[in-house]
Amino acid sequence: MNGRVITVTSGKGGVGKTTATANIGAALASIGKKVVCLDADIGLRNLDVVMGLENRIVYDIVDVVEGRCKLRQAMIRDKRLEELHLIPAAQTRDKNAISPKDMQRVCDELRKDFDFILIDSPAGIERGFKNAIAPADEIIIITNPEVSAVRDADRIIGIVEAEQKGPPKLVINRINSDLVERGDMLAVADVLELLAVDLIGIVQEDQAVLVSTNRGTPIALEPRSKTGQAFRDIARRLAGEQVPFTRANGGGFLGRLSKLIRAGSKKDA
Amino acid sequence: MSVQIKGIREGLLVSIDSEEWPVAERNLLEELDRQKEFLKGAKLILNLEGHDITAASMGRLRDQLSDQGLSLWGVLSRSPLTERSAQAMGLATRIHGSEPEPEEEIVEEEAPEAQPAGSAVLLKKTLRSGSNITHHGDVTVIGDVNPGAQIVAGGDVVIWGRLRGLVHAGAEGNESAVVCAMDLSPTQLRIAGHIAIPPKERGTPRPEIAFVRDGQVVAEEWAPPSATAQ
Numbered sequence: 001m002n003g004r005v006i007t008v009t010s011g012k013g014g015v016g017k018t019t020a021t022a023n024i025g026a027a028l029a030s031i032g033k034k035v036v037c038l039d040a041d042i043g044l045r046n047l048d049v050v051m052g053l054e055n056r057i058v059y060d061i062v063d064v065v066e067g068r069c070k071l072r073q074a075m076i077r078d079k080r081l082e083e084l085h086l087i088p089a090a091q092t093r094d095k096n097a098i099s100p101k102d103m104q105r106v107c108d109e110l111r112k113d114f115d116f117i118l119i120d121s122p123a124g125i126e127r128g129f130k131n132a133i134a135p136a137d138e139i140i141i142i143t144n145p146e147v148s149a150v151r152d153a154d155r156i157i158g159i160v161e162a163e164q165k166g167p168p169k170l171v172i173n174r175i176n177s178d179l180v181e182r183g184d185m186l187a188v189a190d191v192l193e194l195l196a197v198d199l200i201g202i203v204q205e206d207q208a209v210l211v212s213t214n215r216g217t218p219i220a221l222e223p224r225s226k227t228g229q230a231f232r233d234i235a236r237r238l239a240g241e242q243v244p245f246t247r248a249n250g251g252g253f254l255g256r257l258s259k260l261i262r263a264g265s266k267k268d269a
Numbered sequence: 270m271s272v273q274i275k276g277i278r279e280g281l282l283v284s285i286d287s288e289e290w291p292v293a294e295r296n297l298l299e300e301l302d303r304q305k306e307f308l309k310g311a312k313l314i315l316n317l318e319g320h321d322i323t324a325a326s327m328g329r330l331r332d333q334l335s336d337q338g339l340s341l342w343g344v345l346s347r348s349p350l351t352e353r354s355a356q357a358m359g360l361a362t363r364i365h366g367s368e369p370e371p372e373e374e375i376v377e378e379e380a381p382e383a384q385p386a387g388s389a390v391l392l393k394k395t396l397r398s399g400s401n402i403t404h405h406g407d408v409t410v411i412g413d414v415n416p417g418a419q420i421v422a423g424g425d426v427v428i429w430g431r432l433r434g435l436v437h438a439g440a441e442g443n444e445s446a447v448v449c450a451m452d453l454s455p456t457q458l459r460i461a462g463h464i465a466i467p468p469k470e471r472g473t474p475r476p477e478i479a480f481v482r483d484g485q486v487v488a489e490e491w492a493p494p495s496a497t498a499q
Contacts, residue, residue: 100332163325
């Protein structure tokens with residue numbers, strides 16, 4: 001097997017990297033892919049909590065790198081999905097405990113056994129971020145429809161391009177269609193116009209995410225949830241399917257998006 | 270020539286020796302390691318001469334330096350690739366040091382696209398937040414200049430795209446420098462010593478040209494010279 005290493009990053013903190021990693025991972029596993037999520041946020045680990053696996057941690061990524069255990073031993077299998085695994089970060093160390101080379105070595109080993117290796121990057125552009133993107137084949141950028149988050153995403157895209165990691169894919173998280181309609185929030189079209197990268201997902205703001213995160217059950221596993229559907233769509237797009245952006249996960253702002261695209265193409269003509 | 274270290278206003282200017290790259294890098298790291306007690310916590314500006322360094326290798330070098338307790342602050346180089354790598358990582362590529370003798374030559378040669386100083390550079394890409402282009406002559410960009418990006422030019426700046434970052438034209442005091450863009454909405458615009466902040470609410474974007482008139486930065490519609498009094 002030759003797995004794909006995908007790093008989820010954002011620059012700005014708090015935009016939903018960890019939630020997205022957990023949900024995309026769960027959604028990929030639910031369509032039968034072998035998935036391992038790797039928490040690169042050493043010192044501030046969260047992914048285990050969001051995935052509801054905190055109480056089963058024995059070893060972590062730093063133990064693997066420093067040779068205290070085998071990679072297999074640090075891997076925790078999800079209790080609901082057979083194909084979903086987690087390698088947790090250490091809570092007691094900091095980003096300097098591992099190097100970009102260590103990450104590459106660990107991921108090269110994981111590539112043999114998994115379809116997808118999802119890396120949850122820490123915020124920022126320092127060592128932790130460098131560690132997270134070093135082994136990546138592809139990058140997913142998470143942003144919110146908010147000026148500061150988009151600014152940071154733009155910076156990250158520039159760095160990713162300079163490191164020759166290919167064009168990153170974008171997830172716009174926490175869109176609130178009421179605010180967009182009132183003109184109080186950036187719309188999808190505004191974000192895309194500035195960042196000029198491929199969109200792979202749009203996720204609505206949804207309080208149910210908070211509840212599911214606290215409970216440690218990814219919302220992607222709730223079949224009736226629209227937000228869960230948005231994450232499942234992202235997973236299918238990653239797996240190579242063509243999934244249209246529908247009203248079901250879009251809402252009112254998509255009307256505006258398509259209107260803008262039409263207006264734009266008219267202008268170009 | 271061996272590794273040379275000297276203090277300048279910005280930090281420590283480190284010149285590498287004349288070996289080929291991997292050897293020169295190793296010698297550099299060894300020399301810094303030898304002096305690490307003395308150098309601990311220092312801000313480094315590396316003079317990499319004409320070596321071509323990709324962003325990935327520069328990233329590794331920065332990590333190795335930070336392992337030694339040194340922070341890489343800037344990179345000087347004649348190589349356009351090296352300079353772009355440094356800019357992409359947010360490192361300074363130009364120093365405004367108080368000692369003109371050794372740096373003079375470097376500054377002269379630090380055009381992003383390896384063209385002689387005073388000429389124009391052409392950049393065919395979107396300048397994203399954090400990128401920083403500094404050039405003595407004119408700068409032309411085919412693409413957008415996003416908020417958070419910065420262009421400092423001795424001459425004119427022409428943006429064939431949306432200008433939403435910061436541009437300083439005529440940065441060395443040329444009051445007759447101009448800035449043109451298909452959509453002129455910079456965060457801030459500077460021409461020579463004048464600073465302008467454009468109004469927030471704007472109508473439909475149209476090509477505009479900004480210049481200094483009576484000590485103020487003004488913007489006018491940018492039309493072919495025959496159609497205006499320009």
